[in-house]
Amino acid sequence: MTDPDLPDNWGRWGADDELGTLNLITDDVRARAAAEVRTGRWVSLALPITPNPMISGPFAPETVDASPVQQFMSHTGVGVAADLVLVTNHHARSTHLDALAHWSHDGEVYPGRPREQVVTAAGVTHASTSAFAAGIVTRGVLLDLAVEGPLAPGHAVTSQDFEEAERRQGVEVREGDALVVRLGWPSTPFPGTPTPGISLDAVRWMHRRGVALFAGDKGDAHPPLDPAGPSPLHGVGLGRMAMPLIDAAEVDGLAALCAELGRYSFMLTVAPPRVHGLTGVPVNPTAVF
Template sequence: MFVGILSVVSVLALTATARAPQETVTGSRKVTPEQFEQWKKDLNNWGRWGKDDEIGTMNFITPAKRKQAAALVKEGFSVSLAADVDTEKAVDNPQPYEHEMLGLGTDRIGVAFHGIAHTHLDSLAHINYDGVFYNGYKPDPEQIKKANGHAKNSIHNLKNGIFTRGILIDIPLMKGVKYLEPGTPIYVEDIEAWLKKAGLKIQPGDALFVRAGVWARRKELGPYLRGRTGKDAGLDPSVIPWLKKQDIALLAADHPQYVSPSTVVGAVHDFALVSLGIHLFDNCDLEALSAAAAARKRWEFLLTAAPLPIRGGTGSPLNPIATF
């Protein structure tokens, strides 16, 4: 019997023949820090499911929603949405996976999974505003260290897994490019244009996967610095009011959910977690999904995923699966 010891530390793109401009629309959508602060008050989901809620928009995934998602399986064809475990240090992977063989049939892996390199799921105990997490949870930092985990909002709340309808938002495919250049913003108009092209409507409880083509660009040009201190194509802060109205269960991308640089650093990522209570899949590899969906001209699928049941954890590495 093969035994694996796991230690986890919390800390085929479609190649277009013609390139098109990567700005779909014009005009200023600048979101000021002051406006962002006001949105925290006006657009949050705190208390929507009661003062003790810890799962936020996952409440939209009901038994009826799971049945609807199951009906999307027509072929039984599945594709992974995770990047391969990366053990090589690079500018965009400062904390690579550790993989050590302990014997002929035994190994150990370890990872500080948050950041821009590894596919993972953020819990609602990951990001805070001035020490306050989703739904007003404000823990004592010293107690968190002493208990080695959070008392609320942890990834353990999703132990029973994720089973819902997934939708791919393939912006590079719509624009006729292999990938978006770093720093390219994705606006509401881009998303809605894609949904119209794909013949899809977002429904409560859906999981949205936004592809910018990060892994296609990395494969072609090599590692590059992304995230808060680098340059990323991603969701513009101006999408936040639209996002609030959609009642999605999860948000996912091949990047950390936000455009960078930006007037509000990390805006969509942080707002989704703290204000809206939306769990996030970061750094998914959506290239195989893009190819599979385009081949079928079908951009909705059954999404399944299961994080590690880490009590008090701020997230988990995992391997989401799309099934057509």
């Protein structure tokens, strides 16, 4: 049963919706994003990936130590080389965009369809990567919480952290924006060390502000901040708020450029490959100033 105290957008945009909070990115929001481009400076928010050849060593793409991309080389003609690649979409070393079907609640996928009818052996039939195959363009805002160094192990990021960063940076998160958060930690887990993460209080703040898309170097804490409750960012943000997530974003370069320019808002473009029916897909988000 749904907790009425948790942010929830199921039914808000109708029974057939697949966009979730991306509905908040209107033409006016995209125009506002375009107005952020003044200098032409730009930076990628994607982690670089070096593929592993399939023919070397044990094949374990789901592990943190293995590359998220496994590559097999072939030769299709005289002087012509080609690749066959196997991609692990939800990998801690791959910047990827989570579709709404990635998370289910009580056996249902947003906005209330039975999971067994949506996530099938033949692919995902609703709320998949098909929904954002045309790409995403919106205004992005970086809230850098690691200005004085990485957050403490196990720190729960709250709405107060966000609002203090807004005041410090002279920026405001508005409806339809993409929120980019820097905690100062690598995306891969630290065995034996609790990592910081987004709290439910912070997710409620995103709901109130109308955040359309989240990206960060870290998301949910490991181990969970509340082992008995839902994971704040994936279980509530993605699962109940229907807010797509960019996991494992590379934000250090963005933070450096924002500090250099004295600006923490920009146009964010996200152009995933137009592969339909997946629960997630690698992306290369780009911030343009």
